[in-house]
Amino acid sequence: MSAGDVVGIVANGALPYEFDAITREAVPVGDYVVVRTADGSEVLGMVEGTTINSEIMEVARNFSDASEAGELALRNPRDKSYSSHVRVLGLLDGLRSGEVRMPSLPPVPGSTMRRATPEELSAAFGGPDRRWFPIGSLLRSPSVRVHVDVNRVASRHLAILASTGAGKSNMLALIAKAIAGLRGTMVIFDYHGEYAGLDLGGRGRPVMPVVNPRHLDPDELADLLEIREGAGKQRHVLEEALSGARDARDFWGSLREGVEGQEDDREYREPARRVADIIESALRRFGSVLDPDSPPPLRLLAEGYVNVVNLSELSPRQADVVISRYMEEVLADRKRSRSGEPGVLRKPVVLALEEAHVFIPGGREDRTKTRETAARIAREGRKFGVSLVIVSQRPQRLDQDVLSQMGSLAVGRLLNQRDRSFVQDSSEFLTEEMTGYLPDLNPGEAILVGQWVKLPAMVKVDRVEEKLVGMDVDAVGEWSSWGGPSEDTDEFIRR
Template sequence: MKQIGICIGATRPNRVNFITDEPVRVGQFVCLTYEESSGESKTVLGMIHRLERSNPYLPDDIRAPEAAESIKKFSINENYIRGEISILGEILDNGDEVFLQMPRTPPLPAAEVLEAPPDLLKKVFGAKSEKFVRIGRLLSEKEDIPVYVDIEQIVLRHLAILAVTGAGKSNTVSVLLKNIINLGGTVAVFDFHGEYVKSKLTKNGKNAVNLIPPLINPVMLKPKEFASLIGIKQNAYVQFRYFRIAFEYLMEQLKEERGDNWQNYIDTSEFLSRLKSTIEDISDPETEIGSKIKGKVREESLFEVLNKLEDLELELGHIIKLGVPPLIEKIKPGMVNVFDFSELDEDVADAIASNILRWSLEERKKAVRKGSSKLPFPLLIVIEEAHILAGEKRNTESKYYISRIAREGRKFGLGLAVVTQRPKGLDKEILSQMNNMIILKLVEPEDQKHVQRASESLSQELMDYLPGLNPGEGIIIGNMTRIPLLVKIDRAEEKIEGNDINVVKEWKKFEKDRDYYIEDPLKELENL
């Protein structure tokens, strides 16, 4: 190992200062070697996280540029680099694998600082078993040192992928999904922009994307989910009460009339018509359902519910269908299952997403506890635009179930991966439950603070890197890797494409077809 510096000043078990005249890099891995008084040799792995270059003859208080220029000529060889190394652990090498153990005593002052050999780094960050997959390479190393992450820990401890637009979120998700399906894993994606609909992810040369249209059986929804679907807000308590009473009453009536299989004898249009009639009957105290209402009926709230049901038929009639099985049953194992929310507004998407999340948690509990389930395999749910469903200032049905899965999912093999370009808009309690994070470029200070508050592993030193990261570069922290890392994410061969439009290309399409030219705009205006 090549010596590149030496420790100076007082040392601490987790941090040391050093000086060097070598061109070292922030994020570079180094080894500290020293011998204790007992004669025991120690080797410690560290990462350079702060650097500054100084010249003892050029103090901060120098005033004249001419003086600085003249000093520079005779002191050019006196420049030196001073920095700080974060101690990652004492190296315990058994030949096949390397373990890191946090030292209980500080390194010896004047310990040698050496370049970390590539073979050592490959052992530390390489694959330990089949559950480890390659995500990229170490950003600050000259050689290609691959970085592997533990997919099992992503599913069991959840993941957040955070970045500004254009920083490489889609590419990062693509790399992860490709690795998961190659392992035989199953993923469900909530796609708000139709990016996954066009994706070409494959396994063994065959398509691995299962597109699931959001066809909803209203009977499979809870009253709150159905109410959200038709646009009844959570604070519209009277509207929801009337809707719930009518919905539950109608369900009982249909079972009495046709039995448990009543859906075989009625179509969607008739069901919605019966539901509207039942709601109308609430205003009549002579009807059975009307007699159950205590106090005066608020006609305006009742009419509002009826209007929303009529709007549902007009705007969402194509996704409402009686008799279709729960969406959870359409998830295929070993594939990326895409729920296309791109043509739905936020309230409708919330109703459908919360239904999928609820069923997923219930069925995974059954799979673990009883063995019989509609979801007999572990599942990772990727939530794009997560701030929509789990916003900091917005209560949604989905947010409730996302929070539950974040707390309980690891016991049942149900994981979450939340993806957003607006971290500050994401609920901080949910974000704090994401024990793994891939943080690409973040410029907005509030986004950075929000993420740092949610993650104990994200130090200020790592935070300082975020604004200057290039596309595809990121910080990886959490259970999926041993230590926080600066990584260059691999480029996905089968990439999920963003929906950015080539504006200039689109303009040029119409320019060549244009057969007019306005010579005098003012005269043209007068002719109008």
């Protein structure tokens, strides 16, 4: 059945914002339909649920009955009944001009429901100016391109949530390319080293995660050196040594002397020796991260570029210190800029955090430095031109207060019921019907809701071809590239 054809009749109980329809056939979830309200206005709606019933199957109580009833039902086309639940998205005239206005009256029961045409959908999902960029195509109408608003990403925060392998990093790569094309400023905290090969048209900048230890508090330095959180005496030794080393010309030499000087105290002799060993080991393994002569993190970022901070060599605790430091300095600098004081970052900044559930956890016991900073950015970043993009495959582990302040969502396949419930409870944009469909999405498909889209959309997201890291490995293909004759697998196993 083509677009524009009548597919159903509005049932009783219609409301201005939702209605049920008895349909001619099963209408796929995610399809867009048009009906007229009681005052004659056309409204666009999205099918959120579809049901198929058989009257004959109602009487089946065991397998034999069901088998016989099933054969009868298949031979009798009038036995089947189809119905759909439709969410009203807005008046069609308003959507054509880019304005979302809800109707004041519901559709009249008995009125016809038709499929929306590609022209109507293109007008609703198109991008009228350069702040909109295409992110994919409608899942049920592939000819219709879906545009999202970069301004909303840069001001109202975004969460990208999906199971492993469902396309989260591909989505973030698309956003990064769009921001790079607009000469915007973005910082990606790349925990797995996935974005190094991204083609950003010369607007990408790799950033080593360098931190000046002089500017760290004792706990931050202890975390970077990987001193256990419960090692109180070792941390005390480091704190005492750090106080005398901050302004020393030879920072590490002074820190070592401060540690060794505490070996005279019997209580701290062994902890001091252990701290000395930890410092030497840390400098051998990741000394490049701790540079007492490095400039502040802001000086390592380039305005008008997508800055990719590669954290792949750091432990979660080390990465937490680095991320929180960068975030704190970006927010403080943007506050200065907005108040008229000299600042390094004069334009809005988008901060993107992979593995957000690790660094912004929701448990009371799992407090991280990044969590506190991210919560502050989620609350007040909009006023100062700092936005947050959080990416996670385990939404239920996220801080709910932070997630609830994300103005937009891109949600891919989520198989875990607790993850789905957590996302729905944390967001005003996802309906129960949309949430229920999340397990059925395929990799690369997502539901887009919130302020960055004009209307909720089920989308087949464009693929970033050059983004190879993070994709599943084709082990068989790579092994086969060695060349030479290959053997039949079944025959080889039977030997």
